Amino acid sequence: MVRAGLTTERLVRAGAELADEIGFDQVTPSELARRFDVKVASLYSHVKNAHDLRTKIALRALEELADRAAAALAGRAGRDALVAFAGVYRDYAREHPGRYAAAQLRLDPETAAASAGVRHAQMMRAILRGYDLAGPDETHAVRLLGSFFHGFVALEAQGGFDHSSPAAPESWARLLDVLDSLLHDWPRP
Template sequence: MPRAGLSRDKIIQAAAQRADEEGFDSLTLAAIARLFDVRLPSLYGHVASVHELKQGVALLALDRLAERTEEAVAGRAGKDALTALAETHRSFSRQHPGLFQASRYPLDAASAQRSGGARLARLNHAMLRGYALGDEDRVHATRLIGSFILGFSLLEQAGSFDHSAPDAERSWRRDIEGLDALLQSWASQKTES
């Protein structure tokens, strides 16, 4: 018997849970229809395509990550803020691997500007003001920090650090220290464009 009260929000929430359990790539409308014990056409009134489903999960993931990061970084500056921001992302990637993957799903420009991703970018830029970086350098530094967090998290999830010393936790701490040192000296490292 089909479940009563099917809604877009319930569908996105169920898809988010499935993404964490089975992987973001496992999301299909057919799989979600089976979760709700409904026929596929029953979903179309709420979610028109797998792209729309994945976009909904991506927006949910970005909102959750932004909320956690805002809370973690609030009242902090410099290395403390950098560490809180990085730790929040790493923790999110461990606790919600499917949502972490979803947070990288391509969004159209309008959705991206309204998403938690835009809040994360603003938060990152604000955190970097503590390092006395200019506007353009904050963009470069934001990209560097994002690349570090994403790369480290993906390699860690894949078990790439499991076979050598020092352990990943020690490398993570050392890498945060290195990022902090780099950001502190960034202005003196100007290069010719």
Template sequence: MPRANLTSAAVITAAADLADRSGFDELALSALARHLGVQTASLYSHVRDRSALLEGVHQLALAELADAIAVAIGGRSGRDALTAFAGTHRDYARRCPGRWTALQRPATAATVASEPAGRVAALTLAMLRGYELPEAELVHATRLLGATVNGFLALEANGAFAHREPATEVSWQRALEALDTVFRSWPTEGKS
């Protein structure tokens, strides 16, 4: 990428691409500068420091995931929406491993308050509202959903399921069926 085309957005995107190839934890300004063919110092006019770079990758990943979720769940509800929602996460984790790792790191206050984070949260709640869960229970359902999907994907990525039959895909479908059953039978009264 020629220096003239460097913008903050281009630097963050290049960093995300590099994280996907080399690993999120290996992302450094010096490596990014080499990747872009510029001096490290020239990156500082686009990102404050490594922390800001990592935060930018996190927010980019949230924005990309939100876009993909919106397309996947549009016009769907219940189990169809749940399957599309979870499948989008799984596909993103596989296609973009560095970006996915960024999503697994603690978010800064700025990232939590960002528009992309708000979109992912709103889409998650919209999908869960298709189950007619009480509003007061949505946070609990969201946590269960996140723990199940992220836990499964982490174990799958680490090869924890690779040594036993049946195929991992069967377990993935069972997990989604179980979540669907739980969300359809969620307690509606007397819980806080």
């Protein structure tokens, strides 16, 4: 029998909140069942297993991040779009560390193709059109931006910039200037 009020949406939302509190790697059906004061078996009417729960949290995080990025990009182009997009990633990672980690979960190809991850790539490519990049160079640039955003926020979250000057926000702004310049002067084969 399904406990009244327990839905997939409620479980995923609670799982995402739990990820922010204790870390995405620590979210399990057992932890979630404790939060709802139910037996683990009660969850299996809504999620198949731990992997399914983690996947649903990842999909939610990708959707939230894509929605924020789309709102931030509206009406922007070039450097302004790059800075807005980057800021969304950094802010989301800081506000929702567990959900941000969930967004990095490797999804199977079919799930990935149906996820908001596709929107992320489309938005990055839209930003890069302002830099006149196409084909393989556009793909290289998407990978560069993703590596920079994720690398910086991961190092910052782990305290990697806490012991030196200038402060991380100053480096972030300066490095976005460098990325903008690099994208404008992208080396042509």
